Amino acid sequence: MDRRTLLRRGLQTAAGTAAAVVAAWWPDGRSCARAQAPIRAAVQFGWVKTVEFAGSFIADDRGYYKAEGLDVDMLSGGPGIDVVTAIVSGRAMFGCGTGAQILAKARQQGAPLKVIGVLYQKSPLAVLSLKKSPIRTPQDLLGKRVGVAAADSIPWTTWLALNHLDASRITRVPVQFDPAPLVTGQVDAFLSFATEQPVELQVQGVPVEFFLLADYGYSSYSGCYYVLEDTLKARRDEVVRFMRAEVRGWEANVANPSLGAKLSVEKYGKALGLSYMSQYLGNKVTIERLMQTPVTKQHGLLWMGDGEIAANVSLFKQTGIGVGPELFTNDVLQEIYHGRNRV
Secondary structure (H helix, E strand, C coil), X not given: CCHHHHHHHHHHHXXXXXXXXXXXXXXXXXXXXXXXXXXXXXXXXXXXXXXHHHHHHHHHHCCHHHHCCEEEEEEXXXXXXXXXXXXXXXXXXXXXXXXHHHHHXXXXXXXXXXXXXXXXXXXXXXXXXXXXXXXXXHHHHCCCEEEEEHHHHXXXXXXXXXXXXXXXXXXXXXXXXXXXXXXXXXXXXXXXXXXCHHHHHHHCCCCEEEEEHHHHCCCCXXXXXXXXXXXXHHCHHHHHHHHHHHHHHHHHHHHCHHHHHHHXXXXXXXXXXXCHHHHHHHHHHHHHHHCCCHHHHHHCCCCCCHHHHHHHXXXXXXXCCCCCHHHECCHHHHHXXXXXXXX
């Protein structure tokens, strides 16, 4: 099962998981001095341990968690793991790597979630094409065949509507997540994740190019950090410490993309048999195309701009989710940055 299937399924299961809110299991220790025993906490990843979570890997490996008085258990996501349930049930204190639409749907159904930072300032969904016959704008899709997986139906049709594209003038071809139909010429374009299929083909020596749906109106945060509202109130100190360590990890990853790739392949994702080059190139796409914007350059990594929040809320409404800007808060990041744009 591809990670996109899991994420889309989250939208459908959020209603059932929202009622599972119970007291968290992590120990007391809000006022614990860092010299004392570290406070235990868990973070639930939205997918398996790939370079997508490089900031967390670096925070652990370089002792940033330890410096904050935290002992963090990093829980892998994957097929069959409901990441929202892990937070609302108290199995994990922090969530990392989930799309804003999934969290908004869960909040609408009663889960008191709060997004406290965003890694992917832009959705990683992208239209992929071969360099020898490039598709560079939405209008270039008219009259073309596009491979779209069933799990991506909602964002695809939403994006077409946003760009006033007549779906009847585009031939949608059902595909899985393997981009082979693009290489063999069965389709002219392929709806992909910018950090996955384009990188996969590049490693295989197939020249490709892509554009992000986000560059043409699809304003959807992805890779969100989130907690329960009660956690933010009662455990604010631990939340600030954790997020400060995460920001330091991501700053180090931006400065040295090979570090996050190496830790993913050789340590944290070792059991997955990951390719270093794929992890490195995927990390570069994340850094250069997804996680850094004028907003983050002004305020710091993971920051959420007012305009971008409003655009996400607008997208929620277009997909039938009645949740407003109350889902998001920069409160914790404000305390971390103190008006600067680096920790």
